[in-house]
Amino acid sequence: MQPVLDTELGIQKVGGDPKDYRELLADFIQELPEKIQRMYGLCEAHDLEKLSRAAHNLKGVAATLGAIHLSNLAHQLDEQGSAEDADGLRETIQDLEMAAHVLSDHANRFLNDQEN
Amino acid sequence: MADKNPSPGLSMLLIDDEPFYYNVLKKSLTAAGYGFIDVASTGEIALEKVHANHYDVIVTDLRLPEMDGFEIIKRLRQDPKLGHTPVIVITAKNDPSEKQKVFALGADDYLAKPIQPQELIARIDVLLRRRGPTTR
Numbered sequence: 294m295q296p297v298l299d300t301e302l303g304i305q306k307v308g309g310d311p312k313d314y315r316e317l318l319a320d321f322i323q324e325l326p327e328k329i330q331r332m333y334g335l336c337e338a339h340d341l342e343k344l345s346r347a348a349h350n351l352k353g354v355a356a357t358l359g360a361i362h363l364s365n366l367a368h369q370l371d372e373q374g375s376a377e378d379a380d381g382l383r384e385t386i387q388d389l390e391m392a393a394h395v396l397s398d399h400a401n402r403f404l405n406d407q408e409n
Numbered sequence: 410m411a412d413k414n415p416s417p418g419l420s421m422l423l424i425d426d427e428p429f430y431y432n433v434l435k436k437s438l439t440a441a442g443y444g445f446i447d448v449a450s451t452g453e454i455a456l457e458k459v460h461a462n463h464y465d466v467i468v469t470d471l472r473l474p475e476m477d478g479f480e481i482i483k484r485l486r487q488d489p490k491l492g493h494t495p496v497i498v499i500t501a502k503n504d505p506s507e508k509q510k511v512f513a514l515g516a517d518d519y520l521a522k523p524i525q526p527q528e529l530i531a532r533i534d535v536l537l538r539r540r541g542p543t544t545r
Contacts, residue, residue: 353501357523
């Protein structure tokens with residue numbers, strides 16, 4: 294099972310400062326719904342090049358923050374977009390959206406625990 | 410604490426359309442004593458900046474809108490003034506054939522994302538040490 298959020302890995306990947314990590318993670322989960330809505334829009338418009346690049350960027354950022362499952366789904370979307378495999382794109386974005394909700398719950402719990 | 414940065418005041422251009430990496434790297438590079446860290450979100454902006462400013466090192470993603478990283482490296486290496494500026498590629502795709510291609514075009518190093526700021530700093534230090542003192 295891929296971890297939803299490996300905070301130890303994420304802290305290490307952003308340079309070792311937990312405060313920096315918390316800030317970057319908070320920004321990321323705040324921007325995530327907008328990023329996913331944009332992906333739906335690109336999918337509807339059949340702009341696979343931009344969709345693939347957006348997925349590619351999400352993959353890298355999520356991996357840096359330790360959001361492994363989300364990163365793997367973004368990688369899958371990137372591959373589908375690059376291969377112009379339009380069939381499963383919407384389903385993969387829906388999977389991403391679901392994973393983003395789960396990630397946000399984990400991230401918010403982590404951020405709240407750190408505050409207290 | 411010993412000075413960890415052998416190149417104080419180093420200037421770097423980061424070419425990436427994802428601002429996240431700038432936010433991650435800027436803090437670590439500044440904390441390590443690095444100087445000017447600039448960013449360009451497209452190849453066109455990057456080429457304008459490299460002609461207007463001096464950078465000791467250029468760090469570029471490969472997958473960029475409009476002009477990709479391969480083309481950027483090619484153009485930098487064709488320019489006599491920029492031909493020797495160290496170029497480090499950072500990419501989310503760790504692909505041996507891609508690596509071979511960027512080295513053939515003249516890139517000096519290749520790092521797969523997720524990159525750790527300390528690793529990038531170490532790689533830059535090695536490149537600059539090999540090249541000796543920079544002339545401005």
